[in-house]
Amino acid sequence: MAIALDRPRTVSRSARALRVRRWVGTALTWVAVVAALLFFLGPFFWILTTSLKGNEDYFAYPPVWVPADASLKHYGALFTRSSGARYFTNSLVVSTLSMLAALLVSLPTAYSIARWRFGGGFLSLFLLVLRMLPAIALIIPLYIMYKLLGLTNSYLGLVIVYTVLYVPFAVWLLVGFLRDFPVEIEEAALIDGCSRLRALVSVVVPIIAPGLAVVALFSFIATWNEFLFAIVLTGIETKTMMVLVTSFTSGGTDMFYGEASASVVLGVLPAFIVAFVLQRYLVKGLALGGTKG
Amino acid sequence: MRIGALVLKRKSWEPLAFASPSLALIAIVIVFPLAYSFWLSFRNFDLAVGPDSEFVGGANYVEALVRDSRFLNSIWNTAIIIGPSLVLELLLGLGLALLLTRIGRGRPIITALLAIPAMVSPVMAAMTWRMMFGVKYGAINNLGRQLGVIDVYFDWFSNPFISIVAIVMVEVWHNTAFMTLVLLAGLQSIPTELYDAGKADGADGWRSFWYITLPLLKFTMVVGLMIRLIDLTKLFGLIFVLTYGGPGGATETVAFSTYLAGFNDFRMSYAAALSYVIVGGVLVLTLGFMWIQRYREMRAA
Numbered sequence: 127m128a129i130a131l132d133r134p135r136t137v138s139r140s141a142r143a144l145r146v147r148r149w150v151g152t153a154l155t156w157v158a159v160v161a162a163l164l165f166f167l168g169p170f171f172w173i174l175t176t177s178l179k180g181n182e183d184y185f186a187y188p189p190v191w192v193p194a195d196a197s198l199k200h201y202g203a204l205f206t207r208s209s210g211a212r213y214f215t216n217s218l219v220v221s222t223l224s225m226l227a228a229l230l231v232s233l234p235t236a237y238s239i240a241r242w243r244f245g246g247g248f249l250s251l252f253l254l255v256l257r258m259l260p261a262i263a264l265i266i267p268l269y270i271m272y273k274l275l276g277l278t279n280s281y282l283g284l285v286i287v288y289t290v291l292y293v294p295f296a297v298w299l300l301v302g303f304l305r306d307f308p309v310e311i312e313e314a315a316l317i318d319g320c321s322r323l324r325a326l327v328s329v330v331v332p333i334i335a336p337g338l339a340v341v342a343l344f345s346f347i348a349t350w351n352e353f354l355f356a357i358v359l360t361g362i363e364t365k366t367m368m369v370l371v372t373s374f375t376s377g378g379t380d381m382f383y384g385e386a387s388a389s390v391v392l393g394v395l396p397a398f399i400v401a402f403v404l405q406r407y408l409v410k411g412l413a414l415g416g417t418k419g
Numbered sequence: 420m421r422i423g424a425l426v427l428k429r430k431s432w433e434p435l436a437f438a439s440p441s442l443a444l445i446a447i448v449i450v451f452p453l454a455y456s457f458w459l460s461f462r463n464f465d466l467a468v469g470p471d472s473e474f475v476g477g478a479n480y481v482e483a484l485v486r487d488s489r490f491l492n493s494i495w496n497t498a499i500i501i502g503p504s505l506v507l508e509l510l511l512g513l514g515l516a517l518l519l520t521r522i523g524r525g526r527p528i529i530t531a532l533l534a535i536p537a538m539v540s541p542v543m544a545a546m547t548w549r550m551m552f553g554v555k556y557g558a559i560n561n562l563g564r565q566l567g568v569i570d571v572y573f574d575w576f577s578n579p580f581i582s583i584v585a586i587v588m589v590e591v592w593h594n595t596a597f598m599t600l601v602l603l604a605g606l607q608s609i610p611t612e613l614y615d616a617g618k619a620d621g622a623d624g625w626r627s628f629w630y631i632t633l634p635l636l637k638f639t640m641v642v643g644l645m646i647r648l649i650d651l652t653k654l655f656g657l658i659f660v661l662t663y664g665g666p667g668g669a670t671e672t673v674a675f676s677t678y679l680a681g682f683n684d685f686r687m688s689y690a691a692a693l694s695y696v697i698v699g700g701v702l703v704l705t706l707g708f709m710w711i712q713r714y715r716e717m718r719a720a
Contacts, residue, residue, distance in 0.1 A: 155521045159529060162515055166536050166592065169547045172558045176550065189561035231441045238437035245438065256449060258701060260653045262674045263694035266681050267452035267459065290448040293441045322433060351540030353656040358682060368542045372660055375549065383556050390546050397538035405531045409600045412537055 170394065177201070177387035184383055200384035204392075208385055212363075213370040214392060220281060220366060221349040224288035228296050228345045229338060231289065236300030237326055241309075250301075253294040261291075261354050269358055279361030287355050292345045299344070299410065303337030304330070340404060344411045347400045367393045460692035466685035479692035489668060490693060493676040494700075500586055500672065501651045505644055507591045512598025512643070513636075519599070520606050530603070537596035541656030544593040549661050552576065552585060579669030582662050586670060589657060594650075598643050605639030606632070645708050652701050673697050 178196035204210035238244040245252075268287065269278070277283030307330060315325040331338065353368045360369055371393055374386035404411065460479055464472035483490050515533065519526055536544060551558045552575040563569040576582050609632065617627045655674040658664060664671035664679070671679070677697065681690030 151521075155518060158518050159522065162518070163529070163532060166533050166596070169551055169558075169592070170535070172551065173547050184556045187561075188565055189558075231444060234437040235441040238434045242434040244434040249438075256445070258649050258705065259449075259453075260674060260694065260697050260701060262653070262655065262677050263456065263698050264449060264452060266677075266687060266690050266694055267456035268448070269681070270459075270464075270687060271452060271455070286444075286448060290444045293445060297441065322437075347538065351543075353540060353542045353659070354678070357659075368540055368656075371542055371546050375546075375660055375663075383550060383553070386546065387550060390543055390550075393543045393546075394535075394539045397540075397543075398535060401531050401535045401538045405527055405534075408531075408534050408538075409604050412534075412597045412600065 173387050173390050173394075176383055177391050179384070181384065200388040201392075204385040204388045208370065208373075208389075210370065210385070210389060210392070213365050213367055216281075216360075216364055217350055217367040220284050220288065220364075221346050223281070223285045224292070224349045225342050225346045227285060227289040228292045229342055232293050232296035232300055232341070233331075233338070234326070235293070236297045236304055237330070239297065240301045240304035240307075250298075253297055256294045257298075265354055265358050268355075272359060278359050279364050281364060283359055284355065284364065284366075287359070288349045288352065291352075291355075292348055295348070296341050296345055299341045300334075300337065302410075303334050303341075307334055340407050340411075343400050343404055344407075347396050350396050456691040457695060459688050460695050462688045464688040466687055472688065475688075479689050480696065482689070483693050483696050489671070490673070490676050490680075490696075492668065493671040493673050496583075496670060497652065497654065497672045499583060500590065500654065500670075501648065503587045504590045504594075504651060505647055507587070508595045508598045508647060509640060509644060511591065511595045512602050513640075515595065515599040516602035516606055519603055530600070534596045534600060536593050537600075539593075541593065541654075542660055545589060545657045545660035548585075548589045548592070576662050577666060579666055582666060582670050586657060586661055589661060590651075590654070593657070594647060597647065601643040601646075602636065602639060605636050609635050641708075641712070645705075648704060648708075649701060652697065652704070673700075 172191075175192055175196075177200055178198070179190060179193040180195060180197060180199075183190040183193055201210075205214075235244075239249060272278045272283050277286070311333070312325050312329055315329045316322070320329070350366075351368065352366075353372075356366045357369050357372070360366065367389065371386070371389045374382055374389065401408070459472075461474060461476060462472040463475045463478075519530055519533075522529065550556075552560075554560060554572045554574050559575070560569065560572050563573070575585050613631050613635075614627055617623075617631050622630060653674050654672045655678065658670055658672050658675045659678075662670040664675055673693070674697065677690050677693040680686050680693055
């Protein structure tokens, strides 16, 4: 304070300089944020407008960035001409079934690990190793087995692989949620004569429901996004959206843009929803491989 | 009674019974096929030839690691895609994480927006960019022409080097968000008192970044890089859509060339051997990482 009183003018000047510097800093921060958003979201914007363009817009120069007369006709063509409706439904059905099955199978296992430390550290380590396993190592024997069992080109075959593939991930996340769950509530139920399974289903599940929803959404999007197993194990009736999209690349460097972009828009839709709903859990989910095929 | 004692007390069969459904499924759908594949990798099972096969010893492995220049090339291709991708993802991810700590209001929504590319499948990411790279209708050529940067419609995937650059760019676009989120979590776990103490000692700006942030973030960075490294060894969907391994095999990754051996040439035994070479490689990388980590901990203790 004493110094400030001695040299009031310098202080006010340096205070102003500080304010200017802070303002410039904030401005630069926001410029960088906008640049990052443009880079990371620009492609999605372009795909969306492309899917809404009329065919004549593709040939126009200068290029049409935002179509004047947007229409959904490429989506119509995708759904009818390219059987997009069927493949979209396939993706929905397979992802939903795998998600439910993965939850059903993983919850008791996670409970066993969280409450009784089943398998000690070994089981947790084993599940982590499975997460690192390259899918390509599994698809070769699985393809041969599926051929023998007649499971290729069937919902069941795909759902079985996807369920098992995401069990390690689901167990890892669920163990975390179960450890946070207060044991006392469960004890009360057990004292009242509940069986262990009853207690799990009617006491634990309702309370950790938000956690279950997180795991469910992650397994849904992981299954939705999966490609290697889908392209090897599906046939003409059971293709998923991921497989359909790649079929447009046969058009060469300039493919059929309308339907291709429409299918990309539909294919990335779940990712948009999940990114917003699961904000808080994104790090965990991505680190454990919850979204990668 | 000790809290939790009742819950911990159990019938001896219960833990196993609860865990058995998923363990059984993992045994049938993952462990058994992997063992079968290992057995297969020492035979010459070829779907294009017929159902019969015989034991050939380590011939497949010898072919993969000595004679198959295509596979050996794919190891090199994978490495030159992984290297720059990791560096760029780390630097860009760190930059974005630091940027996000600087904004107060709106941080959650901007973080979620930036994370979207990491949530879409590799196939969709690659498809988006393949269309952007399109020769006549692609956004990149059109924007370039409009801005006067280029004057011809450029084919981005005709040249091996530019193809690799394009793949790295798409990969960085796709997965930088992962690094950002991991590093942001790491940054937020650094206690602010350290910065206050640093400021009292005259460390500000670059110095506090260099002497406080970076050392404390090192472990997070290593873990994030390791996860990306393991995932990048699986690079498949991006290649399948962007280049299908071309031009002339210049962008074939290990996973992609194994896929071709199995489902293009139908040499199942050989593909099984290739996949075990990949598993071995990933194992060596992971163990090497863990060993370095332990060594550093020992030295720090």
